[in-house]
Amino acid sequence: MWNLTAEALDVAKLRGATFADVRLMHMRQRDLTTKNGQVGTLAQSESIGIGVRVLANGAWGFASTDQLTRQGVAACTAQAVSIAKASALAKRGDVEMVPEEAYVDSWQAPLVKDPFEIPLESQLELLLKADAAMRAVKGVTLTETDMQFRRIDTWYASSIGSRIHQRKVISGCGVAATSFQGTEIQKRSYPNSFGGQYALAGYELVESLDLLRHAPRVAEESVALHSAAQCPEKTGTLLLDGSQLGLQIHESVGHPIELDRVLGQEANFAGTSFLTLDQLNKLTYGSEIVNVVADARLAHGPGLGSFAYDDEGVPAQCTDIIKDGQFRGYLSNRETAKLIGLSRSSGTMRTESWNRLPIIRMTNISLKPGRGTPEELIASTDDGIWMETNRSWSIDDRRYQFQFSTEIAWEIKGGKKVRMLKNPSYGGITTEFWNSCDAICGAEYWTLWGTPNCGKGQPMQTMGTGHGAAPARFRNVRMGMATSGQ
């Protein structure tokens, strides 16, 4: 592999590039699903290729190819340089980057059980058993399960002398039961919606989630929701489970801190950000108990945003984003760090595949835990609504106004869960919401949730991100608006 990356770097230099970096990636994936007791998808895929990014005439060019021969890589690199020179026809200044050290390293994300070595029969057996457990519940009309495993090898080399190999294995799984009655479709998922939980881990993740124990419960809840009361429209106290709070962090903290958005580079598609540069170190983002970090280090946990180096050759870091409620940091790369006067990239350049340009991405954007148990959180709430498991999410293109709905909720009265509520929703303005946070549960209840489906960039790239969260409470939140007035 290194001979091909070296070929690309040599050709880039010969063609006039002032900087080049190369990602040769080999990706393998297995997808298993079941539906209503039958195997749905059963597929494997493999993709290998190389992407070359160059700076020439002060502008960027990128080309990729699956022709992994010296000639194929040389032609691809020549194309990247020629594209960079075309970019220079419509530049307004030369690209500059903050300095970075060169690294030569090899790193593998730890795992206990390689999911590709686990017999497929036993993986399918688990899913089919979970599927059957859900179908056994009267009133369930659709059952779905899924498992996905990915192995990604990246050989990164750059003209400053870096040569880094990384191997990541990602696992994910989940189950969902749907019940249709009358004019209502209700769904419950475990451990999370939209595919379940994902982590930088092996098959041990699947075993730890105990799908068989939870499958009957979610099935029963999907049916019970039909006779539950409608979530009222009101302004009041909201309690969120960790998985929903993880997505709340993703949408209302993770995206607005992306410096490419802040600087207008995503204005046409993903949007911009309310976190303009004048807000840094001045904005009170949340209440004093709100502490958010962007932490790509493995020490943070086996998140979908954990790695040793980003796809620009910058080591994984932990950056304060919100400290004691104050806005403290952005996600940057070497170019945007230079643009705003930082001395170093925060190491958040990531690419979906060899044929995509690395762009600024969330790593693990996590809310630090507070103290206490979920039971204590509920017991200390006189009147509130506990919402759990995302059903829909939406936020404006500057990340101010959001609305989420969840699969299920419980009304809390006098410190106790008193009844199930259906069709819950809540919404608000980002900073008002985070400033209303008055309790976060402790580290024992903190989970590093994996969001495997974050879309950004043109061409679109899908990336996995991590979000650590424990259940938390928010005051004066508007709830129940999504289905009122229909």
Add this chain to the structure above:
Amino acid sequence: MTKRTKTSAHELTAAPELKRRIASVLRLARLAGADEAEVQIDETIDALTRFANNAVHQNVAEKGLTISVRTVVDGRTSRVTTNRLDEDSLRAAVESSLQLAASQPKIAGLLPVPGPQRYRKVNRVSRETAEVTPEDRARAVRKASDLAIRNGQVAAGIFSTGQSQLALGNSRGLFAAYRNTHAEFSITMQDEGAASWAKANACNVRDFDPQGLAVRASEKARMARQPQELAPGKHTVILEPAAVLDLVGFLFYDFSATAVEDQRSCLTGRLGKPLFGNNISISDDAYHPLQMGAPFDGEGLPRQQVALVREGVPRNLVYSRSSARKAGKKPTGHGFALPNEYGEAPMNLVFGGGKSSVEEMVASTDRGLLVTRVWYIREVDPYEKVMTGMTRDGLFLVENGKVVSSVRNFRFNQSLIDLLRNVVALGPPRRTTAEEAFEMVVPAMKVTGFHFTEPTKF
């Protein structure tokens, strides 16, 4: 566009070579013991120039070809896809597929692969699109950005061009192939904290005018400055085609026979009954002159034209071979590649329209809102089809038949069923592209009682 000498690096693989590759993998499958096999080749040559802050900041090109093989053994099937094209890798892919297939229980109702089919010809290739260079794209971007600078604005967007092809063959002799070129220009103009947007997409790059789109976005961005906050509530709206597309685009999977069988479609129990206004008719038509896409489905069956909704009444669904057999219907050529759990979907939706232009809709409105586009649409209630989302890039107040001011963006929570019951005027249908749904042929619509729930801060 600039003339240039083409090189093989920019040519799609010729049809005889595709056939040879498919035959070769089918032979490997037969030798490995597959009862049946199906091979699909996807090839892409794409380039995209991205700009922001009035300059190109990302500029990319990709070329790739994948081979996907589905084997069938003893009533079981699975798929393996690879882009490693040497014989050893393809043999390994075939063997993996057989191992995967053998690891599962027998699939009830698995059908044999279909035999040879006849396809209607479609021509969606333009040489000038395939020959667009990075310099051509950069010059168009420069021109649009210069306009922005002259107008005191900031431009961001993309200009992409490319070509792709798909070929499918199976062990019963079916062979189908399709190729198209594609081009897209999208531009956002930012002006004093406001913004507007325009976008077009076609097989032929000459079918749209990037500078014309830049001028349109620039003029609307100027109009969008200094928005005022309006009280939420139910308003009459004039939805430009891009706004219509990103809303109604969420209805497409509801017309899947499998979705109805699974009782997750909003059409469950509603077929044959009036559901939308009688001015709403929807068809799926892969052969419509404004549509793109292959004239065959994931199993190689020819796509049929299907009248999905006639005068407000959902009449027909689309069927794969499997769902058609279960329902006692004929397949319509809308199946996804097997194996999958979703069945099928219409991918070439065409809405019926009317004769009202957006200008006429504005002129006929005492008080309402003109919506350029919508954003981040998600489903809140799958049966009543309540969607939430935001307006974006140009929301305008209409009073007494005129656009009078810019309005701060709103969140909406709106049932699509109600929306299609409350359409009071329709424009001519046109090929439309936006950011949430895939491209369709849709009209502008004037709709009463559109439910806005909260304003945002801009």
